[in-house]
Amino acid sequence: MRRGLLIVLALGLLRVLALAGMAASPARAGSSASAAAKVPGRGLEPGQKRPGQGRARQPQPKPRAELFAPQGAGLGEPFLVRVRAPKPLAGLSVTWLQRTVRLTGRALPGGWEAVVLLGSDVGNTAPGRHELVLRHGRKGQVVTQRAGIEVLPVARPVESLELDAAMVTPPREAYARILAERKLLQKLLLATLSRAVPAGTDARRWSLPLLRPVPGEVSSIYGIGRLLNGQPHAPHRGLDLEADTGQPVLAAADGLVLFSGELYYAGNAVYLDHGQGLVTSYFHLSERRVQTGARVARGQELGLAGDTGRSTRSHLHFGVWALGRHVDPEPLFLYESLP
Ligand SMILES: [Zn+2]
Numbered sequence: 001m002r003r004g005l006l007i008v009l010a011l012g013l014l015r016v017l018a019l020a021g022m023a024a025s026p027a028r029a030g031s032s033a034s035a036a037a038k039v040p041g042r043g044l045e046p047g048q049k050r051p052g053q054g055r056a057r058q059p060q061p062k063p064r065a066e067l068f069a070p071q072g073a074g075l076g077e078p079f080l081v082r083v084r085a086p087k088p089l090a091g092l093s094v095t096w097l098q099r100t101v102r103l104t105g106r107a108l109p110g111g112w113e114a115v116v117l118l119g120s121d122v123g124n125t126a127p128g129r130h131e132l133v134l135r136h137g138r139k140g141q142v143v144t145q146r147a148g149i150e151v152l153p154v155a156r157p158v159e160s161l162e163l164d165a166a167m168v169t170p171p172r173e174a175y176a177r178i179l180a181e182r183k184l185l186q187k188l189l190l191a192t193l194s195r196a197v198p199a200g201t202d203a204r205r206w207s208l209p210l211l212r213p214v215p216g217e218v219s220s221i222y223g224i225g226r227l228l229n230g231q232p233h234a235p236h237r238g239l240d241l242e243a244d245t246g247q248p249v250l251a252a253a254d255g256l257v258l259f260s261g262e263l264y265y266a267g268n269a270v271y272l273d274h275g276q277g278l279v280t281s282y283f284h285l286s287e288r289r290v291q292t293g294a295r296v297a298r299g300q301e302l303g304l305a306g307d308t309g310r311s312t313r314s315h316l317h318f319g320v321w322a323l324g325r326h327v328d329p330e331p332l333f334l335y336e337s338l339p
Helices: 008-034 172-194
Strands: 066-069 072-074 079-085 093-096 099-102 106-108 111-118 128-136 143-152 158-162 218-220 225-228 231-233 239-242 248-250 255-263 267-275 278-285 301-304 315-322 325-327
Touching: 066 128, 066 143, 093 111, 099 172, 172 255, 172 267, 255 278, 267 301, 278 301
Parallel strands: 072 143, 158 225
Antiparallel strands: 066 079, 079 111, 093 099, 093 128, 106 111, 128 143, 218 239, 225 231, 239 315, 248 301, 255 267, 267 278, 278 315, 315 325
């Protein structure tokens, strides 16, 4: 988000790494898909007991869902989880990293499928094995299916920035505003997970690959470590794309405007809710052209690029949130097609 004097050599290195990351993305996405483990009703066959369950228990109905999830994903890398069933599943939800979202699906030839995009956050997820929990069914007859997914550490570079001290440490009088904005956005992001969806409708408005909101090159990758004036700071939890002031910024997918307003760090900012826990954000705009609550289509102009907020030059900071976790947006521009 913050940019300053970047050592020329470091910039060259970052470009190389960014390009390497882009080149590697389809392979990563592909390998995740090919490594996807089919976990049909794991631990749910009649009579089967989960570890630690010695005593007789209520027999669960035979599962009607197949769960497709990768066995592992790099820290910050987004991945798809698919749930397939012969018929629509009632009360379907997925829980991952302490966040739960209700899932809806759509008919496929010969069945039905729900898809959710998940990932971990370079800022707050510990590498290691985490459990994905799928629930469906009606009250008293809820079926639970589980799959372990390994979050693998990813080596990412560190950039060193020299900035005005005032840019690194906000003035005391800005603290209350920064805190209030953080709380508001967190509330809005979490509200996207529990939003009611009318029965029989599909809440997923996103499709893959995501549209690149501006054509510019990557100037700062997701997850890069940051030394600001020699002090370690939080890693970069978005993707910086080169963009001149006044250049149109486009919606990465269909969605609803979750927030359109001015924020201390992000400047003029737009957040889009794409349904089923997926949110994108667009920061430092010189102008916003959508209102909170508006419905937008993939490719629609959201505003113009700029350098508002805590930014030292014109660029677009693009963020992707999966169940409220910042994930790496870049692989999603090259992801396998999901209409
Ligand atoms: Zn940024």
